[in-house]
Amino acid sequence: MSDPQAYPGSRYHLFIPGPSPVPARILREISMPTIDHRGPEFAVLGRRVLSGMQTVFGTAHPVVIYPASGTGAWEAALVNVLNPGEAVLMYETGHFAALWRAMAERLGFKPEILADGSRCQRTGLPADWRRPVSAERIHERLRRDTNHSIKAVCVVHNETSTGATSDIAWVRQAMDAAAHPALLMVDTISGLGSIDYRHDAWGVDVSVSGAQKGLMLPAGISFNALSPKAIEASRMAHHPRSYWAWNDMLEFNARGYWPYTPNTNLLFGLSAALELLEAEGLEAVFERHRRLAAACRAAVRAWGLEVQCEVEDACSPVLTGVVLPAQLDADGLRQALYERFQLSLGAGLGKVAGRMFRIGHLGNCSEIDLMGVLGAVELGLKRAGLALPGSGVTAAIEVFDQPFRR
Ligand SMILES: *Cc1c(COP(=O)(O)O)cnc(C)c1O
Numbered sequence: 544m545s546d547p548q549a550y551p552g553s554r555y556h557l558f559i560p561g562p563s564p565v566p567a568r569i570l571r572e573i574s575m576p577t578i579d580h581r582g583p584e585f586a587v588l589g590r591r592v593l594s595g596m597q598t599v600f601g602t603a604h605p606v607v608i609y610p611a612s613g614t615g616a617w618e619a620a621l622v623n624v625l626n627p628g629e630a631v632l633m634y635e636t637g638h639f640a641a642l643w644r645a646m647a648e649r650l651g652f653k654p655e656i657l658a659d660g661s662r663c664q665r666t667g668l669p670a671d672w673r674r675p676v677s678a679e680r681i682h683e684r685l686r687r688d689t690n691h692s693i694k695a696v697c698v699v700h701n702e703t704s705t706g707a708t709s710d711i712a713w714v715r716q717a718m719d720a721a722a723h724p725a726l727l728m729v730d731t732i733s734g735l736g737s738i739d740y741r742h743d744a745w746g747v748d749v750s751v752s753g754a755q756k757g758l759m760l761p762a763g764i765s766f767n768a769l770s771p772k773a774i775e776a777s778r779m780a781h782h783p784r785s786y787w788a789w790n791d792m793l794e795f796n797a798r799g800y801w802p803y804t805p806n807t808n809l810l811f812g813l814s815a816a817l818e819l820l821e822a823e824g825l826e827a828v829f830e831r832h833r834r835l836a837a838a839c840r841a842a843v844r845a846w847g848l849e850v851q852c853e854v855e856d857a858c859s860p861v862l863t864g865v866v867l868p869a870q871l872d873a874d875g876l877r878q879a880l881y882e883r884f885q886l887s888l889g890a891g892l893g894k895v896a897g898r899m900f901r902i903g904h905l906g907n908c909s910e911i912d913l914m915g916v917l918g919a920v921e922l923g924l925k926r927a928g929l930a931l932p933g934s935g936v937t938a939a940i941e942v943f944d945q946p947f948r949r
Pocket residue numbers: 561612613614615639699701702703730731732733753762
């Protein structure tokens with residue numbers, strides 16, 4: 544007898560760590576009639592989203608909003624402040640860190656990536672991909688860079704391929720302790736709006752983000768948050784740039800406009816997203832995500848499986864990577880769950896493809912949503928022939944039943 548299949552009218556269950564499910568309220572705003580992006584009404588919207596994003600980034604300095612996915616904002620960060628051929632120090636936390644490095648190389652910069660190359664003894668998975676950034680290693684490398692040839696340190700705040708969140712304030716401290724003048728660039732594409740982030744307080748020079756993860760929008764807008772030092776560097780830098788150039792953006796943004804056509808309807812959605820975050824309160828949003836993640840990890844452990852991130856304090860609040868025993872194919876499991884429930888889970892990317900899958904619990908995600916997906920995964924694991932030592936769903940309910948503070 545074959546397993547039941549998803550019925551035609553079934554809701555689609557999107558549990559990948561971005562794009563995340565878009566709330567109905569935001570979908571409605573995006574469907575409103577487009578307005579003139581040079582007209583007076585637009586400037587009100589422009590100013591509203593620019594200032595709202597300053598709050599979300601924790602900055603009093605400018606935020607630039609691009610009509611592009613996060614990858615565009617990665618490029619913008621690099622080309623605005625660096626000169627051709629300059630060295631940047633990056634850190635191998637996972638697939639996204641590796642992609643940013645590849646981009647830096649293609650653009651003609653000289654990225655050096657801190658990677659230890661060893662493998663986890665139990666699972667054979669790359670050791671770096673199971674941990675957050677070690678600021679000590681950055682400190683040690685910068686201290687050896689006595690002629691200051693490294694111009695920027697680039698780290699991923701929340702590594703979406705593995706589910707490890709790095710301590711950005713610690714990276715800043717390490718750079719200061721080395722008395723090194725490099726700029727600090729941080730990719731918080733999947734962290735912003737779901738995990739505490741403080742551009743100014745942590746001394747970040749360029750923060751990069753996107754809208755389809757914690758900000759609950761469809762893909763298509765992305766951000767750079769700038770520091771005065773980064774703006775100064777951009778005035779001196781001469782890497783070719785046009786579409787991404789901050790100076791044009793800053794000039795037009797000051798009046799609430801864009802130098803080219805912005806994606807007005809997504810900005811309607813962004814304004815609604817900001818209202819949702821403000822209504823809940825950022826602290827409450829962060830706590831909701833920590834709670835969801837704690838419940839998800841409890842479930843994984845109850846199933847007798849490993850969480851991809853080995854460092855408990857660094858486990859991501861927005862997604863959980865689940866490592867399967869070597870004999871089980873993670874992609875086969877994902878496919879079976881898709882056919883039965885129209886449930887999409889995140890694939891293992893790059894070096895961990897097929898060995899793990901990712902449960903996204905970010906943005907528009909509630910306790911009941913997570914309990915549903917955990918129930919489906921538990922069933923999928925059983926159907927795949929895994930003998931489970933306990934129920935993950937029950938373990939998650941236990942977490943939700945307790946007062947929570949972390
Ligand atoms: C999603 C993501 C990206 C890529 O952004 P796109 O919007 O897909 O271009 C880069 N870095 C991280 C950490 C991400 O989660």
